[in-house]
Every structure is written in C-alpha cells, then in structure tokens.
Amino acid sequence: MSLSGKLAVITGAGSGIGRAACNILARDGATIVAIDRIGASAAATIKPLGDSHLSLEVDVSSSDNIRAALNDTLKKYKKPPSIVVNSAGITKDNFLLKMSEQDFDDVINVNLKGTFLVMQNFAQAMVAHNIGGGSIVNIASIVGKTGNMGQVNYASSKSGVESMTRVASKEFGKFNIRVNAILPGFIKSPMTDKVPDKVKEIYLQSCALKRFGQPEEIAEVISFLASDKSSFVNGASIEVTGG
Template structure:
C-alpha cells in the first residue's frame, strides 16, 4: 500500500510515533524515524524489517536541527520524504493559576511550532522537487473538549487542527494533502503517569470502555499516507473509541 513512499515520522522513539513506523514499514514505506533522543529512534528502527530505514536526531522546536536532519536524509535517500507524520508532542500539566510561562511555552514550541517548522521544511522540499505528498498531523480530543490541568496542551492541539485546515487549502495546488488525526485517550508513555482513578473515570465515558492502542492510530495514519486517501485533505478524523466532542 505504501511502496515507494518515504515516510518521516517525528516523535518516533515511543508511543504513536513508534507504532506509525511499524505499521507504515509493514505496508512497504521506507521509514525515517526522528526523535530528539536518537537512541530511542534507533531502537524503533531495530524493530522494523529491512535495512533501508534510517534514524535521525531532531528537535522539532529548533529549525536548525530540522535543516540538518533533512540534509542528512537527502544525502542518504536522494529524495525528500513524501509522507510526514508529526507525532512529536509533550505535556507540562499544571492547573491554570499555577502554570508558569515556561510550562506554557515549552508545550507550544514542540506541539504547535514544531508541527509548523517540520511541515514547512518538508513541504518546501516537495514543492521544489515538484513531488506530491501527504502530511499527517496528530492533534487530540483534548483540543476540542479541554481538560483540567492541560490549558497549554489543549490550546496547542486545537491549534494543530486549525493549522492543518489552513495549510491544506494552500498546498492543494501542489498536490500535497494535509490532514489531522484526533486521538482519544491512548495507552502511551504520555498517559502512563495518569492516576488509575482518573483513567477509570475517562474509560467510563468512552463507549468502547477502554483506552486506544497506538497501533489503532497508526492504522489510520497508514490510510492517510496512502493513495487510497487521494481525495482526502483538510480533514480531521476522530479515533476516540466513540468519545464525542
């Protein structure tokens, strides 16, 4: 389904990013696993079959490290990535009245600014090479519903969805599709620190009565990365176990 695709996945060292690498690789894509912690990205690559995959160090909040990573990819692969999955994300949870400017800014820099910087760099390369592509951004149900202690995270994820809709309109003329996936509550390292009582509360609200698995998000990523979704752009796909916004 993805033969001939070169897929750059940020936040590839764990969670949804790692699962995306595994599923897209299974479907035939060449994987470039990017993470601020390159050893984690390298561990992801070790889980994949084949020897044509790469791992790179990338701080998505820093444009210079993005440029360096893309230059390295270009020299190794001789073509720009035509699939980008923006999975890199962090939380710095705190109640609003106690939240510091640093806690707000750090989440903004990675989740929203990082999505902008990596998308812009990849799309510039695609436009210059006159290649089509698919950009898949990962938002969150919290960006629509809000959540106590996550004013910073929710704001960035709402921003990712609005960003996607705008950029999709601009890039359609270049045959570059841009879509958002909105996961619900997923079993990842990000949710592992949530107290069990809070998890049980959220599970009660989910019609399927469980948290999702990273690979269940990755399967939807695979569809959006493929030509099977060739008429899908500017769209947000909810993968929430039935949890409504």
C-alpha cells in the same frame, strides 16, 4: 503494499503513536526516517525494520535541527519524503492558575511550533523536488476540541495543530500535497501512563468502548491517510476516540 516505494518521515518515533506509525508504515511498504529527540529511542524503533531505514536525533522545536534532518534525509535518499507524520508531542500539566510560563512555552514550542517547522521545511522540499501526491498527517488530540482540566497548554497546542492543518490543506492543495489531522482519544503510551488512575477511570466511564486505545489503532489511520486510498481526503480532522 499500498505505500511501496514511499519515503516517510515520522516525528516522535521513539515511542507511542510515533513508533507504532513507523512499524505500520514499514509493514505497508514505506521506507522510514524515524525522528525523535532521544536518538537512541529512534534507533531502537528502526532496528528491527532493516538497514534501509534511517533514525535521527532531532528537537522539533529547533529550526536548525529540522533543516539538518531534512539535509540528512536528502543526502541518504536523494529525495524528500512524500509522507510526513507529525507525532512528536509532550505534556507538562498543571492548573491554569498554577502553570509556569516555561511549562506553557515548552509544550507550545514542541507540539505546535514543532509541527509548523516540520511541515514548512519538508513541504518546501516536496515542492522544490516536484513531489506530487504528498501526504502530511498531523497528530492533534480530542482534548484540543473538548478541553481538559490541567491541560491548558496541551489543549491549546493541539487545537492549534488542527487549525494549522486546515490552513495548510488549502495552501498545499495546488501542489497536490494533502494535509489531514487525527484526533486521538486516550491512547495507551508512555505519555498517558503518567496520568493519575482516577483521571483514567473518568475517561473509561465516558468512552463508549470502555477501554483505552492502542497506538497501533492510530497508526492504521495514519497509514490510510498516507496512502492513495484517501486521495480525496484533505483538510479533515478524524476522531479516533472509541466514542
């Protein structure tokens, strides 16, 4: 198994892409630290995977929460993870002219600031423990590149994640830590289930494969980026959209 012996922390692990990533990376041999703001959901994710895995209730927008999660991980495994997957994300959609400042801030704080805090704290631990061959995978979105009506906060946050990935890849390279982003298209998940049917239909018409993606199809790319099979892939943004 290509991830055998690896420790992986995955945010947003309670559902959608995060849960699929936990399952796929565990299948490929990794030990999982499942992080979610709903602790019960993270626990449900790892329950079928076995006792060697850990679940934690964490708000990624809180630096105190992130530091506590890192300490809990170090306490249990005596080492930091060499794989970090930033999958935690929220939407609070509205047209720009109607969007509240709070809804803008909430999405930026989770999607962008949360990714920053997780990267910073866990990468610092990787460097301090001389963890070579680390891989950080950030989940951005094709919406960050194309824009989408009603998602000025979400699109901005995901564009920021992609930009932050490129910066981190340059800064972390000397520590042999790679940082890459995945830009999913419309993936079936609890987050996208809230999208109106007429909007879904517009997307289907524009997608070359004429279907929505499944979380597992993103998770397989995460596993590739987490493994040594992608050892010279760094600072990349990989679109997984169905065309």
